[in-house]
Amino acid sequence: MPRCELLDMANAWPRTDTPALQDVLDALDDPVCRDLVKHLEGTATASDLSERAGVPLSTTYRKLDRLEEASLLTTRTEIRRDGHHTSHYRVDFERVAVALDEHREFEVSVERPPRGADERLASLWSEVRKET
Amino acid sequence: MTHVTTVLVALKTITLGLGGLITFFAYRAYRRTNAQALGALALGFAIVTFGALLAGAAHQAFGMNTDVVLVIESALTTAGFGVIVYSLYVE
Numbered sequence: 659m660p661r662c663e664l665l666d667m668a669n670a671w672p673r674t675d676t677p678a679l680q681d682v683l684d685a686l687d688d689p690v691c692r693d694l695v696k697h698l699e700g701t702a703t704a705s706d707l708s709e710r711a712g713v714p715l716s717t718t719y720r721k722l723d724r725l726e727e728a729s730l731l732t733t734r735t736e737i738r739r740d741g742h743h744t745s746h747y748r749v750d751f752e753r754v755a756v757a758l759d760e761h762r763e764f765e766v767s768v769e770r771p772p773r774g775a776d777e778r779l780a781s782l783w784s785e786v787r788k789e790t
Numbered sequence: 791m792t793h794v795t796t797v798l799v800a801l802k803t804i805t806l807g808l809g810g811l812i813t814f815f816a817y818r819a820y821r822r823t824n825a826q827a828l829g830a831l832a833l834g835f836a837i838v839t840f841g842a843l844l845a846g847a848a849h850q851a852f853g854m855n856t857d858v859v860l861v862i863e864s865a866l867t868t869a870g871f872g873v874i875v876y877s878l879y880v881e
Contacts, residue, residue, distance in 0.1 A: 775878040782831055782877065785823060789815040 677729040679766045682754060685728035691721045695730070701746040722747055729768060730754075802846040809839030830877030834870045841866025 685691050690713060697711040708718040725731040732750040735743050753769040773781075816832035819825075845863035848854040 778827065778878045782827055785819040785825070785828055786812070786816045786831070789818040789822070 677727070677766065677768065679756070679764050681724075681728040682730070682756075682766050682768070685725050685730055686754070688721065688724060690717065691725050694718065694721055694725065695749055698731075698747060698749050701734075701748045703744055703746055707747065799846065799850070802842055805842045806839060809835060809842065813839055826880050827877045830873055830880055834872075834874030834877060836870075837873060838867055838870030841870060 693711050694707060694713065698707055702710070704718050704722060705715060707713075707722075708715045711718070713721070722731060726733060730749065730751050732748050734746045734748070736746065737743055750770055751768045752771050755767045755769070757765055757767070759765045813832055813835040816828060816835055820828035820832050841863050844866065845859045848862060849856065849859045
């Protein structure tokens with residue numbers, strides 16, 4: 659994994675963010691979104707994923723946006739010197755729970771996979787840097 | 791004050807300033823995000839920085855034995871880094 663990837667973790671934080679119920683339901687209701695998640699093992703770029711899942715690239719981008727909106731995906735952008743940036747996607751949930759809260763309203767919670775200490779350090783530091 | 795003491799006081803002052811700055815930014819990030827990991831990170835840096843201050847003060851103001859001062863500072867550095875490592879694993 660290129661070292662520069664670790665430096666740009668801003669999108670992967672904060673993980674305390676709870677997505678909107680409708681966004682999660684929209685993403686999970688979408689068969690193409692589910693298919694993309696199925697093919698997204700580890701990290702992949704949109705074009706890799708498009709090829710693997712047999713989904714046109716423009717559709718892949720649209721569906722990835724939808725999944726990201728629902729916070730079910732994280733993106734990391736690899737910044738290259740030549741200005742050609744590549745986004746890598748990764749599934750960022752293990753379980754999605756929909757429950758009734760005390761006001762009998764629907765609430766959604768997303769369980770995240772544990773991340774490695776190196777990634778946590780990078781994201782902690784990117785939060786601290788935002789304060790400077 | 792000997793030359794060594796002067797240099798030490800200057801270095802400790804810089805350590806205090808830089809450590810305080812990191813602690814301050816980490817604490818503000820903690821207040822903004824409410825993430826426990828950032829709170830632990832700020833606390834860890836605070837302990838390490840405070841250790842440097844305390845050791846310097848103990849030596850200069852109270853004339854404590856250099857060995858004792860070294861043990862205090864090392865203990866706080868160890869504790870501070872322990873908390874920083876903990877911040878990487880806390881949810």
